Amino acid sequence: MNNQIDITNDEKLLSKLLESDPDLTIEDALENEMVINMGPQHPATHGVLRLVLRLDGETVVKCVPELGYLHRGYEKMAENMNYYDYIPHTDRLDYTANLCNNVAYVLAVEKLAGIEVPERATYIRMIINELGRIMGHLVAVGTFALDVGAVTAFMWTFREREFIQNIFDKLIGARFTTSYTRLGGVSADAKDDSLSMIKEFLEKFVYAFDEFERLLNTNRIFVERLDGTGILPKEDAIALGITGPNLRGSGVEYDIRRAKPYMFYDRMDFKVPVYHECDSLARYFVRVDEIKESVKILYQCLEQIKPGPVLANDPKNVLPHKQEIYTKMEELIYDFMLVNFGINPPVGDTYFSVENPKGELGFYFVSNGEGHPWKLKIRSPSFCNIQALPLMVKGQMISDVVAIIGSIDPVMGEADK
């Protein structure tokens, strides 16, 4: 028995269909290109990224990313608040590694205003920066594995991430929205117990991460699915302004920590992992190796850190401690001036960029000598990295699009600003 009705042969049914819908055309479905809309509300697009895909069967012919679903106007807001007020907003840029943003922002302002930072504060900043990098990369590789179907790996990375957040809870007092750094230092000194907590975490983490690696690297489905997908050739990566692990996965050795050392990265002994395969798997391996290098840097920081002040003594630019404000007249005046009028950096413009988990995060300030910036431009790595997506998914299967997005690891909070 053949229950299926061939629609093109049944003229009665066809005429009825055309009556109800005059625009209906019936052609061979396999012969036609189809446009589908992926996102913005899609669990695998890591936020609210919208892709309009043109498909030929299952192959992607063209891809157009649409951004702006999380646009909050952070650059506009920066023009209307003083330099201190903006620190909490940097948490919300790349929310998987918010401490890295905090550090990047204050370093950029310090370059503009010329503030010197005490040594201990810089070490603390490096420690939180590297912990933030581990956090960001754990989310990246975890969700990447989830995107291609490895749910266990996702759980394991988030378990480790949870431990790091416990450290932040102890060190900073907040797990997620940290806002820990201040111009000229950090808001509170790192106590010995939180530093030893980091040490304890690292000892356990090395084994846990090794376990995680063995789980994924020996997983044939994971490796063979990613091997050779989402090719981003070296020349295109440079031309498109890709930075971070995505660039290093394409065989370019460019890490700002090494190229233009900021803080004390010139004192650290670490490698810059580079892979030349240019595919999704290479980008995954770069992230995994970077986590291990971060652990190395953390051990060195914990060894080198010495007691000392954590906030610069620079009354014109740095907020004094609360205790001093309540007991000393001069500090009270400085506090009043800073809170009401902000720091007044010299007239000029500076650009400062750091190596964030996602790539090069840069802040471009234009100051006209007032308490708030005349202009702030955030050079967000995710925004630039998504630009390579159309190139990477072209000619790939539709099921691989999700994996390729995961391998670029965009965070829309940062891309949309």
Next chain:
Amino acid sequence: MEFRELVTTKTKEKFGSDVVDITNFRDDLSIEIKPERLLSFCKFLKEDSELDFAMCVDVTAIDWAKRKNRFTTVYHIYSLTNNFNLRIKSTIEDAKNPEIDSVTSVWKSADWYERETWDMYGIKFKNHPDLRRMYMPETFEYYPLRKDFPVMGIPGSLPLPKKEED
């Protein structure tokens, strides 16, 4: 010779009278060039084998609000081989209908950066392949990062979806 000096001497040699200003604030080398020569200057920076500025890091603009030449476009470029960041600026004279050449033909990455600048400042990039708004909807009439746009926004400028009647 230090690379910083090499850039400035080569620029002066080739573009002598078209260079408006060269500053070195906080060790950031910044070269301001006349907008007519911007494209050829960018091409020169990229294609010169010694300079080799292969990467465009960022494109943005500054709205000076009350100045006569209201808009300045800013380009941050980077040379991988020389490990050097350079800033190029170009001030547009027309404040009503700001227009400048697009540098997408030199650096592919400028595509989205220029779209963002068009979206935020309303600066038209000539010969841009796909100049659509980046973040705001296409029907949005204002340019949010201009100084005359209020921080609180303009009521009614972004229509909300109609509520379905029960």
